Amino acid sequence: MTLSLIIPSASPKIKANVSLAELTSYRIGGQAQWYASVRSQEELEEVFQWYAKQSLPLTFLGAGSNLLVSDEGLPGLVLSSRHLRYYNFDPIQGEVTASAGEPIARIAWQAAKLGWSGLEWAVGIPGTVGGAVVMNAGAHQKSIANVLASAKVATLNGSLETFSPEDFQFSYRSSILQQEPRMVVEATFKLQPGLDRVTVMETTNKNLQQRKNSQPYDRPSCGSVFRNPSPQAAAGWLIEQMGLKGYQIGEAQVSLRHANFIINRGKARAEDVFRLICYVQEQVRNYWSISLEPEVKMLGEFPVL
Numbered sequence: 001m002t003l004s005l006i007i008p009s010a011s012p013k014i015k016a017n018v019s020l021a022e023l024t025s026y027r028i029g030g031q032a033q034w035y036a037s038v039r040s041q042e043e044l045e046e047v048f049q050w051y052a053k054q055s056l057p058l059t060f061l062g063a064g065s066n067l068l069v070s071d072e073g074l075p076g077l078v079l080s081s082r083h084l085r086y087y088n089f090d091p092i093q094g095e096v097t098a099s100a101g102e103p104i105a106r107i108a109w110q111a112a113k114l115g116w117s118g119l120e121w122a123v124g125i126p127g128t129v130g131g132a133v134v135m136n137a138g139a140h141q142k143s144i145a146n147v148l149a150s151a152k153v154a155t156l157n158g159s160l161e162t163f164s165p166e167d168f169q170f171s172y173r174s175s176i177l178q179q180e181p182r183m184v185v186e187a188t189f190k191l192q193p194g195l196d197r198v199t200v201m202e203t204t205n206k207n208l209q210q211r212k213n214s215q216p217y218d219r220p221s222c223g224s225v226f227r228n229p230s231p232q233a234a235a236g237w238l239i240e241q242m243g244l245k246g247y248q249i250g251e252a253q254v255s256l257r258h259a260n261f262i263i264n265r266g267k268a269r270a271e272d273v274f275r276l277i278c279y280v281q282e283q284v285r286n287y288w289s290i291s292l293e294p295e296v297k298m299l300g301e302f303p304v305l
């Protein structure tokens, strides 16, 4: 795909031809035709004003920890919220409000240090508050849906709406914003303040340690590639039983530590990862008669196999 440069950028915030590989945990992917990362509501309005005059696709980006971006890059505007940073703990309401760009793990640690319970499970999840809300991120049998009180969401004309948990239509690793993109600007979580700090910290530390022992945190990846088809059948277990750990296409490899992770061994291309995803799906379908559905969001063009 040739990326066009015919539209002049009216704002220094909006940059042309920005590599997305550095902006994803996979370290893979081509360029964004246009890219902007906003630090404030004012900058967001400025970018939306520019965007309203174009006829372009729009992709929201958090920390890029659940994404496989095509080697061909992405047409249109990629709008990142990762530099939108603030948070506030309200002890009267027992709520923490965090902007979309705050790392969810940071909010979880801050809550634990205060002795507030509710986010102990989130401490090992890479990525931002915005991405966590859209993905209904979760671990240790808990997810965002268990703690979200409300969120501020920007429509594509830049106006803000308040979403209740019901508005998000949360289900397993899913929310309505995956089908109807709007930008999460901030989220408020209902927690339990006033608990024993040591106990909350202990649970938080234990959760982190458990994940570090079982997942390849030291290699570029997107976390779990596939959704678990049911609580009884974890995707990683199905893949491991077939001896696919270590299976490799190009520089993409089914992790030796956790079979639901596909890691980038260094110079993997998006196409390598994509072909490996398709291969694993085919093997699991043939052997277990189960269709594995990707949890990773694949953005841009991929070959038809």
Ligand SMILES: Cc1cc2nc3c(=O)[nH]c(=O)nc-3n(C[C@H](O)[C@H](O)[C@H](O)COP(=O)(O)OP(=O)(O)OC[C@H]3O[C@@H](n4cnc5c(N)ncnc54)[C@H](O)[C@@H]3O)c2cc1C
Pocket: 025, 059, 060, 061, 062, 063, 064, 065, 066, 067, 081, 100, 124, 125, 126, 127, 128, 129, 130, 131, 132, 133, 134, 135, 136, 137, 138, 139, 173, 177, 178, 182, 183, 184, 185, 215, 216, 217, 221, 222, 223, 224, 297
């Ligand atoms: C090592 C590793 C371990 C992981 N473990 C877990 C785990 O245990 N549980 C889990 O649930 N996930 C896990 N993940 C996946 C990932 O961390 C989560 O999905 C995370 O919530 C994604 O957040 P992000 O900011 O990186 O979002 P991105 O990957 O940037 O985006 C994810 C989706 O959200 C959209 N989006 C992002 N920000 C916004 C916004 N502000 N407004 C609107 N849309 C937005 C994007 O368009 C995209 O569709 C793991 C990933 C890695 C690399």
